[in-house]
Amino acid sequence: MGAHAHKLEIFRGLIKFKSNIQKIWGVLILLSIITAIEVALGIIKPEWSMKMVLRMKILNWIFIILTIVKAYYITWDFMHMRDEVSSLRRVVVWTGVFLIIYLIFILLQEGVYVEEVYKEGYIKRDF
């Protein structure tokens, strides 16, 4: 069954699984570890991660990056994106990623502006 062949490597070949089922469990362990790290960081909130980098706390950047890592493994291994042809992968991922980044940029930019108006304009909010 050539159509059902699975690519069994993750981390660019660092970890190779023997079967598809083994890979599924491997990815589950990876996702659980990442979630555990997120929750632990969210509860501890270490002092060093409170510094602002590019207008956001380091901790929040870590959360966002870990989330994208999780999204990658869900899409690539659970949704079998790894086994699809590259053109299908690009049609789905590039379209989505481009539009989403565009949308986020516009809305957050506008949000920052409105906050500035609230803060520095002559709008009274504390009454």
Added chain:
Amino acid sequence: MDTTTVVSTGTEGKTWGGGNEPLKASYGKMMMWFFIVSDALTFSGFLAAYGFSRFKFMDTWPIADEVFTHVPFFHGNYPMYYVAFMTFVLIMSSVTMVLAVDAGHQMKKAKVTWYMFFTVIGGIIFLGSQAWEWGTFIKGDFGAVQTNGGNILQFVDTDGQRVALGDFVVAEHKERIQDQRKLGIWYTGESSALPSYTIEEVLHGLEQNEHVLVRTQTINKHGHKTVLSRAESIKQIKDNGKRVVEGANLEVNEYGSPLFADFFFFITGFHGFHVLSGVVINIIIFFNVILGTYERRKNYEMVEKVGLYWHFVDLVWVFVFTFFYLV
């Protein structure tokens, strides 16, 4: 009579000879992917709008782990644990789904049946947890006061621990009737039930209890909400206090900005609706598997297509989890 004329075009097997699958995916699978792309954009619309509102009220937005602190059957302060559990349940049901797809490829009917069953159970546990989460959120636990300007004032003791209204306010006997449209001006009325206390009683209770202070929504430079001094606390409630807020609804909530609850209901609600439809579709597929539909069709691709949708629901939750509960 039943001779069908088939004209051979001589292009069989060539690019335009028909029977080709663009992107090497079947029609159904490709369309599921395209649906997922558009649905992903809908969810990013919601989450980006949440980001917009949050950036707009950057220094007064509620802190999520002060809001979601409950675990069923346990008392006390456990931020995030329950949502983490929900995330794990959803990931786990994704795993059983992908195992069902894998078993389908190998045409193992019994295995597909069991894995589909576990996937449905996982979905139901998640939905139940979300219903509980909504219930807790709507009910609220400490109560607060809304000011004329629409800001929320909460109460803490001198150690900074939250104090519930019931702990220091005494309800007096009163004859206050709910303001209904038919009793007042035709366009006004109170949408929610009357709170347990009036604003005067809260002020009275605050004046009586010297260890109670008011906490505003403003986040100070240490990342905590600002606690006012005793004199300022009384002044705020006396001058600006307008109504007592208990719990959350679309109009007002005791956690802070009304938009916080609005987005909570809309985003987790929209996601929960996806989970619900996913569970329903999974149940349909589950019965189809039992009835042997795919066995007769000699392929289980339907399980795979539904699986794509189910994983997508999981994928969205990963983002909701991050942007609503963690960041």
